[in-house]
Structure formats: C-alpha cells, structure tokens
Amino acid sequence: MKPKKNRASGRPTLADVAKRAGVSEITASRAMRGVKTVGPELAEAVKQAAKAVGYIPDPAARALASKRSRSILVLIPALSNQLFIGMYEEIQKALRAEDYEIFLGNYHYDARQEEKLIRDYLVYRPSGVLLTGNEQSAAAAKMLKDSGLPCVYMMDLLETPGTISIGFSQEEAGAAVARHLIATGRRKLAYIAAQLDPRAKYRGQGFQREIARHGLEPAIELRAPIPSSPGLGADQFRSILGEYPDRDGLFFCNDDLAWGALMEASRLQIDIPERFSIVGFNDLPLSAHMAPRLTSVKTPLDEIGRHGAVTLLRLVRGQPVESACCDLGFELKIRESSLFSGGAAP
Amino acid sequence: MKPKKNRASGRPTLADVAKRAGVSEITASRAMRGVKTVGPELAEAVKQAAKAVGYIPDPAARALASKRSRSILVLIPALSNQLFIGMYEEIQKALRAEDYEIFLGNYHYDARQEEKLIRDYLVYRPSGVLLTGNEQSAAAAKMLKDSGLPCVYMMDLLETPGTISIGFSQEEAGAAVARHLIATGRRKLAYIAAQLDPRAKYRGQGFQREIARHGLEPAIELRAPIPSSPGLGADQFRSILGEYPDRDGLFFCNDDLAWGALMEASRLQIDIPERFSIVGFNDLPLSAHMAPRLTSVKTPLDEIGRHGAVTLLRLVRGQPVESACCDLGFELKIRESSLFSGGAAP
DNA sequence: CTGAAAGCGCTTACAG
DNA sequence: CTGAAAGCGCTTACAG
Structure with a gap:
C-alpha cells in the first residue's frame, strides 16, 4: 500500500x-x-x-465528465390540481422504466417560479425537458433554447415550427360542451372559472364561439382571482342564483368547482338537472360518483403524460419522432347533471 | 492560447x-x-x-469532490391520495427555501418500490432522507443505516431510540371518533377501510379499543384489497345496507370513501345523519363542502411536512433537534354528517 | 486566514 | 475494436 x-x-x-x-x-x-x-x-x-x-x-462523475445526466426535468403547473397527478404518474412510470431520474418542478402556475426552476435544474444537465403549456417567460424560453435540450410541450397544441407538442384542443372541448347544452335545450348559458389556468381561457373561447355560431346570446362569464376549489364553486353557484337567476346551463372550467355547485344545489334543494344543467371539466374520479353524476369532459391527461415522456426519450436518443403536434382528443361524458327529462338527445 | x-x-x-x-x-x-x-x-x-x-x-463537480449533494430524498407512499400533496408542498417550500433540491420518490405503498427508490437515489448522495412511516424493507433500512444519512420519519410516532419522528397518534384519532359517535348516541358501529395504508390499521385499533372501553360490541370491519376511492366507498356503503342494516355509525378510514358513501346515500334517499352517522378521515378540502358536510379528523399533514423538512435540515447541519418524537396532534371536525337531531352534544 | 497539490470517478478525444 | 492520457469543476487534506 x-x-x-x-x-x-x-x-x-x-x-x-x-x-x-x-x-x-x-x-x-x-x-x-x-x-x-x-x-x-x-x-x-x-x-x-x-x-x-x-x-x-x-452519476456525479458521469455528469461531470460527460456534461449530461440521465435525468429529465418535468415541469408541472400544480400538484394540488388532481388532474396533473395522473399525468405525472404516467411520466414517472415511462421515465423510470428507462432508468431516467426525474427533477420535478411544480411552479404553482407562476411563470417566475417556473423560470427559477428551469434555472436551478438546468445546472444538473438533464437530458431533456417536459413542459406543460408554453407560457414560459422570455428568459425561461431563452434558457431552454440556449441549452439545446430536447423539449416536449404537454397539454397545448403548438403551431410553432420545431416544437413538439402533445395535447388536445381546449377550444374544441369548450365547443363540444356548448353543443351538448344547446342540443339538450339550454339557451341561457354561463361559463364559470377560477383564475389559474391559461387553458381555461381557451375552453371559454371555444364555448362562446360555438354559442355564437348557433346565434344564441353569449354566455355570461364568472371568474375568480383565486385557485379552483369546491368552496369557490359553491360560492359561484350562489352568485349565479343571485345575479343571473335566468341561467339554465352552467359550464364550470374545473370539476371541483362543479362539485361545489352540486353540493350547494343539494343544500338549497335546487333540482339538478331540472333547474340547471351542470357540466364540469377533466372528469376527475369523483365526478362519475356525484349525486347527480356529473357530466364532464374526459381529457387525455394520462395519455399525454405517457406519450410526452416516450416522445421526449426518443428525442433524447436522437430517434425520429412521429409528428410535431399530436392531438389526443377528448371525450364528453354525458351524465345525470346535464340530462333533464325535457331535453332532447345530444 | x-x-x-x-x-x-x-x-x-x-x-x-x-x-x-x-x-x-x-x-x-x-x-x-x-x-x-x-x-x-x-x-x-x-x-x-x-x-x-x-x-x-x-453540482456534479461538487458532489464528486465532496461526496455530498445539496439535495434531499423525499419518500411518499402515494401522490394520488390528496393528503400527501399538501404535505409535499410544505416540504418543497421549506427545502427549496434553503436551496436544497428534492428527489421525490413515490412508491405506491409498495415496500419493494420504496427500496428501489432508496437504492437508486442514494447514489446521488443526498444530504438527508425524509420518509413516511417506517415500514421499509429490511434491505432498505440497512441501506439507510449504512449510508449514515440523517433521516426523519413522518406520520408515525416511533419509539425506537435514535430515530426522529414527527406525526400524530392514529390510535388516539380512531379513539376520538369512537368517543364522538358514542357520545351522540350511536351504538352499532362499523369501521370501513380500503387496503393501502398501515396507518389505517392503527386507526381501526384505536377505534375498537375505545368501543371496548365503553363496553359496547366491537365495530364490524369492512376492508377492500384495492386503493381508496369514492367508487369503493359507494360500494361499501351498499354492502353495509345489505349485510349490516342495523349499523348506525360508520367510520370510513379515508374521506374519499366517505364521500362516495354520502353520494350513494343521497342517490338511495337515505337520510344522513338520521339513519347513519358518517365520519371520514383527513379532512380533505371537499369534506367541509359536502352535502351534508362531512365530519372528519383534521390531521396535521401540512405541519408534519414543514416540521419534518425543517428538522431534517437541522440534522443535516448538525444542529440540535428539539425532540426525538414530536406529536402534532389532530382535531375532530364535527359537522352535519354525524350530528343527528336526537343526539347529545359530543 | 490563505494557498498549492492532489484527488473524486468518470468520459472525451486521440491514437493505433 | 481497445487503450493511455487528459480533463471535467470542484473540495479535501495538508501546510504555513
């Protein structure tokens, strides 16, 4: 020795x-x-x-010598919103199956937090980045671009050449809800949202566009500057009763708002769907079990997560990728909360 | 040059x-x-x-030279169960405020997955480990011990000398639910659980112990080999109706089961709390907004997360830690679902 | 209180 | 297809 x-x-x-x-x-x-x-x-x-x-x-020696680590940065707007949990679980499964570690960044719908996460985690030299939406700050977008790392954008379908995105059309989904409400005889509509998600805005736009196409009056819009929650939904339902009692079809931008509304209706002994059709969004697990069962739009979150992860891994390996903009669609789940006996079939 | x-x-x-x-x-x-x-x-x-x-x-050069990285391994049994989300958010806030990165391991209540996560992430040389419960496999426990890393155990209160744990007494919480049901006149009780969480077992034991102390007949127990969900709660509620129609007080081991039961009761037009008192556990955000509002045990998950992270950071820095076993208590939130008019005050 | 040297454990960039 | 050398960017372990 x-x-x-x-x-x-x-x-x-x-x-x-x-x-x-x-x-x-x-x-x-x-x-x-x-x-x-x-x-x-x-x-x-x-x-x-x-x-x-x-x-x-x-891994440290590897990263130092090669300037690359076997990890992926995953950026998700919120964990508190149950819909992203399923998406993340699928990402996790796909990435860990290929022995990639995950840096999970949860930015609470705040572009500055997202920027900080990108700054902090890029120094770990991940192999790629999985993003939600594309509302990154200019500085964040520049860091990503300068890094040269492969990126996949989940949720929104992006037109920008050179970007890979996987999601569905929020506008189409909003329009589908409008069509359903109109087809079942509703004419006085409302769009009720919390203020968190830029995608909720697109849904509302698609909803209004379809209403206009049918020559109906625009939906009134309610918006709150706080995160989505059942309590907020209950409050908003009471606002509708007080300020817009003529409404007959309520589209909530998130299931949890709609849950709160259903509960409040039950408490006030207001018949659903007789008095109001109520529709939610994302079809979270509880929605099918509500009383009445909640009509909602089932969005392909899990598939987006899985497909996003798999696609990013292909990019990381330099393998060809099928399409730059992958639309996974959605499904309107019509249930009791929007099927009042007087209505026609959708 | x-x-x-x-x-x-x-x-x-x-x-x-x-x-x-x-x-x-x-x-x-x-x-x-x-x-x-x-x-x-x-x-x-x-x-x-x-x-x-x-x-x-x-960070790679740092880790290679110093054999330590500025990161913490956080192991959580599930993300799908909303209660751990709030806990994780608090952990995240506390750790990132001190510039520690997080390796998040979600093991789906599976000790083998937990073991693999520990094995995979220990090579990154985190500065400490934050665990949930202490049902680690023997191999996992050995790896942790051999690593010499500071560990903090969340949720359960551990007696083992040398371990730092932060949580509350599941048994006490179960006993508190029993006391409440008994005090409000209920005598035929049931404990209804999904099969995921070892802590649910302790809750049930505390529940039964308190019932026995009052000289009442033991609660019947329902258990399902699948994860907790509103759908399962609805099914279990129907089982009670069919097989144990004499019950009058139902304690569900998780709020989501209780939600499903409340919805099913509404659908079947069974009056709650007149026919059954219903109590949940964890007091998730929706519970206070249910119709009827759900009685539940508010558990200090967020505080456990925050306190756990802060304590671990102290250990990492070699600072003294207040106590080895920190009980943060719980709070029974009595609401409409267990307050039928015939009952006495708790 | 400050520094020159060596080393952490890998991979890149050349050779052959 | 295989290898000797150098280097990645930091910190440890000694000195002074």
Missing part, C-alpha cells in the same frame, strides 16, 4: 470492474454504457465483473 | 471567479460556501466577482 491521500468513497469504481475483468477502464466504461464498438464477449465479461463487485456508476 | 484539449462547458467556473477576485480557487470556493475562515472583505469580493461573471456552481 502506497501512502497516498485517500478520499475515495469506498464504493466499487470502474477501476475495480476493469481490473477484475482484465480490461482498461475505458473499455469497462464503454461496456457498461452499451457502446457498440466493444466486442460482445468482452462486454459480457465486464458486466459480470460489475455485478460481482457490486458496481454502481457514480 | 496553448493548444490544449478543450472539454470545458463554456460556463464560468470557480477559476474564472478566483481570477477576477484575485484570489486562489480554494479561497473562492470557501467564500462561495460561506466558510467562516475567509476574511469578510475577501468573501464579499469573491461574491461580487461571482455575480459579475455569472458563476453558478456545478
């Missing part, structure tokens, strides 16, 4: 693997990474040796 | 900062880390220089 400064971690290193396999370190490195130029039997011997000594690559 | 192999990232490094500040690299390093031995004016000069050149420390 030479008297040498020892700062080693004690864990087996590539040198240990190489020695055991009787090859050089660099060959061991290539074998472990699956680089093709290594002879198959040598590669196998190295892997055996790695297993024998219990070798686990050090 | 010497003809030298260039593998640099192009980003400013500590060498750039040192040169600009007219000090050695190591002094710059110490100044950036806030090591006390650096003279105050020198430290200031280095920080100015860092800002001027736009220096950001490379």
Whole structure:
C-alpha cells in the first residue's frame, strides 16, 4: 500500500470492474454504457465483473465528465390540481422504466417560479425537458433554447415550427360542451372559472364561439382571482342564483368547482338537472360518483403524460419522432347533471 | 492560447471567479460556501466577482469532490391520495427555501418500490432522507443505516431510540371518533377501510379499543384489497345496507370513501345523519363542502411536512433537534354528517 | 486566514 | 475494436 491521500468513497469504481475483468477502464466504461464498438464477449465479461463487485456508476462523475445526466426535468403547473397527478404518474412510470431520474418542478402556475426552476435544474444537465403549456417567460424560453435540450410541450397544441407538442384542443372541448347544452335545450348559458389556468381561457373561447355560431346570446362569464376549489364553486353557484337567476346551463372550467355547485344545489334543494344543467371539466374520479353524476369532459391527461415522456426519450436518443403536434382528443361524458327529462338527445 | 484539449462547458467556473477576485480557487470556493475562515472583505469580493461573471456552481463537480449533494430524498407512499400533496408542498417550500433540491420518490405503498427508490437515489448522495412511516424493507433500512444519512420519519410516532419522528397518534384519532359517535348516541358501529395504508390499521385499533372501553360490541370491519376511492366507498356503503342494516355509525378510514358513501346515500334517499352517522378521515378540502358536510379528523399533514423538512435540515447541519418524537396532534371536525337531531352534544 | 497539490470517478478525444 | 492520457469543476487534506 502506497501512502497516498485517500478520499475515495469506498464504493466499487470502474477501476475495480476493469481490473477484475482484465480490461482498461475505458473499455469497462464503454461496456457498461452499451457502446457498440466493444466486442460482445468482452462486454459480457465486464458486466459480470460489475455485478460481482457490486458496481454502481457514480452519476456525479458521469455528469461531470460527460456534461449530461440521465435525468429529465418535468415541469408541472400544480400538484394540488388532481388532474396533473395522473399525468405525472404516467411520466414517472415511462421515465423510470428507462432508468431516467426525474427533477420535478411544480411552479404553482407562476411563470417566475417556473423560470427559477428551469434555472436551478438546468445546472444538473438533464437530458431533456417536459413542459406543460408554453407560457414560459422570455428568459425561461431563452434558457431552454440556449441549452439545446430536447423539449416536449404537454397539454397545448403548438403551431410553432420545431416544437413538439402533445395535447388536445381546449377550444374544441369548450365547443363540444356548448353543443351538448344547446342540443339538450339550454339557451341561457354561463361559463364559470377560477383564475389559474391559461387553458381555461381557451375552453371559454371555444364555448362562446360555438354559442355564437348557433346565434344564441353569449354566455355570461364568472371568474375568480383565486385557485379552483369546491368552496369557490359553491360560492359561484350562489352568485349565479343571485345575479343571473335566468341561467339554465352552467359550464364550470374545473370539476371541483362543479362539485361545489352540486353540493350547494343539494343544500338549497335546487333540482339538478331540472333547474340547471351542470357540466364540469377533466372528469376527475369523483365526478362519475356525484349525486347527480356529473357530466364532464374526459381529457387525455394520462395519455399525454405517457406519450410526452416516450416522445421526449426518443428525442433524447436522437430517434425520429412521429409528428410535431399530436392531438389526443377528448371525450364528453354525458351524465345525470346535464340530462333533464325535457331535453332532447345530444 | 496553448493548444490544449478543450472539454470545458463554456460556463464560468470557480477559476474564472478566483481570477477576477484575485484570489486562489480554494479561497473562492470557501467564500462561495460561506466558510467562516475567509476574511469578510475577501468573501464579499469573491461574491461580487461571482455575480459579475455569472458563476453558478456545478453540482456534479461538487458532489464528486465532496461526496455530498445539496439535495434531499423525499419518500411518499402515494401522490394520488390528496393528503400527501399538501404535505409535499410544505416540504418543497421549506427545502427549496434553503436551496436544497428534492428527489421525490413515490412508491405506491409498495415496500419493494420504496427500496428501489432508496437504492437508486442514494447514489446521488443526498444530504438527508425524509420518509413516511417506517415500514421499509429490511434491505432498505440497512441501506439507510449504512449510508449514515440523517433521516426523519413522518406520520408515525416511533419509539425506537435514535430515530426522529414527527406525526400524530392514529390510535388516539380512531379513539376520538369512537368517543364522538358514542357520545351522540350511536351504538352499532362499523369501521370501513380500503387496503393501502398501515396507518389505517392503527386507526381501526384505536377505534375498537375505545368501543371496548365503553363496553359496547366491537365495530364490524369492512376492508377492500384495492386503493381508496369514492367508487369503493359507494360500494361499501351498499354492502353495509345489505349485510349490516342495523349499523348506525360508520367510520370510513379515508374521506374519499366517505364521500362516495354520502353520494350513494343521497342517490338511495337515505337520510344522513338520521339513519347513519358518517365520519371520514383527513379532512380533505371537499369534506367541509359536502352535502351534508362531512365530519372528519383534521390531521396535521401540512405541519408534519414543514416540521419534518425543517428538522431534517437541522440534522443535516448538525444542529440540535428539539425532540426525538414530536406529536402534532389532530382535531375532530364535527359537522352535519354525524350530528343527528336526537343526539347529545359530543 | 490563505494557498498549492492532489484527488473524486468518470468520459472525451486521440491514437493505433 | 481497445487503450493511455487528459480533463471535467470542484473540495479535501495538508501546510504555513
């Protein structure tokens, strides 16, 4: 033993693997990474040796030498909104199956927080970035561009050339809700939203556009400067009763608002759907179990997450990607809350 | 310019900062880390220089050299259960405020997944670990112990010497629910659970213990081998009606089960609380807005998250910690679903 | 209180 | 297809 400064971690290193396999370190490195130029039997011997000594690559050393880490930055506007949980679960499953670690950034619908997360996590040199929407700040967009990292945008369908996006049309979904309400005889509509999500705005626009197309009066719009919640929905329902008692069809931009409205209606003994048709959005698990069961738009969040992750991984590997703008559609789930007996079929 | 192999990232490094500040690299390093031995004016000069050149420390180089990264591993049993979201948000806030990155591991109540997450993330050399419960596998427990990392256990109160835990007594909470039901005249009780959470078991035990103490017949128990959901709660409520129609007080181990039961009751036009008192657990945001409003146990999840993160950070810094086992209590929120007119005050 | 040297564990960039 | 050398950007361990 030479008297040498020892700062080693004690864990087996590539040198240990190489020695055991009787090859050089660099060959061991290539074998472990699956680089093709290594002879198959040598590669196998190295892997055996790695297993024998219990070798686990050090991600820090890897990142320092290669300027790249086996991780993906995932940016999600909120965790409190249940819809993104399912999306994240699918992302997680797809990414971890390929041994990518995740840096999860939750920015609370705040572009500045998103920017800080991007700044903070880019120094970890992730292999790619999965974003929700494209309302990034100019500075954030520049950092992403300068990084040269592959990015996939979830939720919105982007027209920008060179961007890969996966989602569905919020406007079409809003329009579908309008068509359903109109087809079931509703004429006095309302669009009721919290103030969080830029996508809720597109939904409202699609809703209004379809109403206009039918030559009906525009829906009144309610908006609150606070996050979506059942309590807010209950309050908004009472506002409708007080200020717009002539309404007959209420489209809530989120299921949780609609839940609150249904509960408040029950408390006030207002018949749903007789007095009001009520429609939610996202079709969260509880909605199908409400009393009355809530009509909602089932959005392909889980598929967006899965497909987004898989697509990003293809980009990371330099593999071809099918399409630049992938529309996964949506499904209107018509249930009791919007099917009053006097109405026609949708 | 010497003809030298260039593998640099192009980003400013500590060498750039040192040169600009007219000090050695190591002094710059110490100044950036806030090591006390650096003279105050020198430290200031280095920080100015860092800002001027736009220096950001490379976490990979840091981790490689120091064998420690400025990150915390956070292990949570599930994201789909809303209660852990609030807890995680608080953890996130506390940790990011101190510039720690988070490795979030979601193990779906599966000890093997938890073990894999620990194995995978320990190689990143986090500074500490925040765990939920202590049902880790033996291998996982050994890895944690061998790592020597500070750990904080959230949710359960652990007796094991040397462990730091923050939570509340599930048994006490279960007992409190029993006391309330009994005090309001209920005698035929049921405990209704999904099969996910070991803590639900303790709740049930506390519930039964209190019932026995009052000399009443044990609560019947319903259990399902699937995750908690409103749909399951609705099914379980129908089972009670069919198989145990004599029951008068139902304690659901999770609010979402209770929501499903309330909805099903409404659908079947069964009066709550006249026919059944219904109590949930965790007091999720919707519960106070149900019709009828749901009695539930408000658990200090957010506080557990915050306190857990802060305590772990103290351990990481080697600062003293107040207590080894911190009980944050709970609060029974009595609402309409368990207050039938014939009942006495709790 | 400050610094020159060495080292962390990998991969890149050349050679052959 | 395999390897010797150098380097990634920081911090540890000694000195003084």
